[in-house]
Amino acid sequence: MDTDSTLHALCAALGSDMATDILLSGPDIDAYCRDWHGDVQTGAIAVLRPRDREQVAACLRAAARLGLGVVPQGGRTGLALGAVPDAPAKQLVLSLERMNRIRRIDAYDFTAEVEAGAVLQTIKDQLAEAGLFFPLALGAQGSCQLGGNLSTNAGGVNVLRYGMTRDLVLGLEVVLPDGQMLDLLSRLRKDNRGIDLKQLFIGAEGTLGVITAATLKLCPLPEQNVTALLALDRLEDAITLFRHARRQCCDLLSAFEFMPPLAFTLAREAMPDLPTAMDETAPAYVLMELSGSGLVDVARLMERFVELAFVEGLVRDGVVAQSQAQAKTLWRVRDGMNDGQAKRGRHLRTDLSVPLSAMADFVAEAEAAVTAALPGVVCVSYGHVGDGNVHLNVLPAVGRDAEEQIAQAKKVIHDVLYRFGGSISAEHGIGRLKRDDFEKELPQPKRAILESIKRAIDPGLVMNPNCQICVTDQPAP
């Protein structure tokens, strides 16, 4: 069938009223078929924007009947091409953007039931008004949606204290590929009745069903947040400083990020108005946050910690933010460096993890190997120190084929990474971008289990085809 006939059949399968209400096609769908960096622009038969779970179920049934794949989509900030279709004539995008209600806030249970299309920042803001806190925090929070966060099991800057997204969820509501509703919207904190099925869908990148809502596990809103930007002589000192912070600041340590001095240049390329907070030429920087409530004096704790770090020679310069506005400015460096790299054009973005104890050695070896193999490229290593998670990105040298340099740099980095027992995806997922690398390293028993789960839940292979692993309609050998 050509695209027009498929579109016609899709409208008939949905019914004309629903199709008029939820279906977009033609040039209106271009933005839904582009990744966040704008590296990839594809297409789809149509974009479906259901308003409720019943419409989601109708979309999945229609897709199954017509043999079309469905690519669920949240805020399109994912960095692994999981939400971008790759077979325009055979796939539909299913955007959750209209399902964005906070259905219920239970202040006494510290829970909230929220629809998958709600934007993370909006959820956080509304909960804050009720004195509650959803700890997931990442640079894309103004655009990413809860369903995308759940489906990628997003990490972010608060993982070291609160865990990944899967640790912040008590229940899920999922529409299965055949249109059945799986209601796992529990508010229970403890429930050991067999296998915890919701965990299958968290981190599945839309390959098993469409998440339509979740029950979130909340905390009291921290009343005190104190941020410091510290200049260091080397990355090893950041690791030592982190170990000290874990012991000396107890569980009040909520973020600990490291950045190279290039972070300031990159951030300023995206945000020219960024003020200078301190000398920007130290070899390494740490952005650290303590937070707490009630009787604890968080500001005093930060002050004492930074004083001690100076005495021990771990820090050579530092600024402790004196207001939330100043703290925001310090965080703009960390957030702005992503935009700055995007402005430099095509580059290698990685999302690696190694054991914390190996992090400094890994970064030194991997950067040395890349610059030896590809003179002229620029390595930008930064990330979540406390989680052993480093984004070792590579900006290609000007005047040579960027794609070739990216491919070569990736191979060099992966060779070093595997020697360190690391992972190619700490928090961004596999998507389509890392599928081949993931499959290459997948041991047989694990692959067989993943494929069996996929076939059991999605026998028609409707959900997000070619994402994470390739499963074809030929039965597994």
Ligand SMILES: Cc1cc2nc3c(=O)[nH]c(=O)nc-3n(C[C@H](O)[C@H](O)[C@H](O)COP(=O)(O)OP(=O)(O)OC[C@H]3O[C@@H](n4cnc5c(N)ncnc54)[C@H](O)[C@@H]3O)c2cc1C
């Ligand atoms: C500037 C920037 C900073 C970032 N920082 C971090 C960070 O610190 N930590 C981190 O982990 N990530 C980070 N990311 C990556 C990204 O923001 C997260 O992965 C986010 O969780 C993706 O959410 P989204 O709504 O944009 O999802 P999308 O990009 O729309 O989708 C991501 C995946 O989820 C699937 N999906 C989306 N919604 C649903 C649903 N309702 N049901 C089933 N499947 C669904 C899609 O099919 C796709 O596979 C960052 C991205 C940017 C651009």
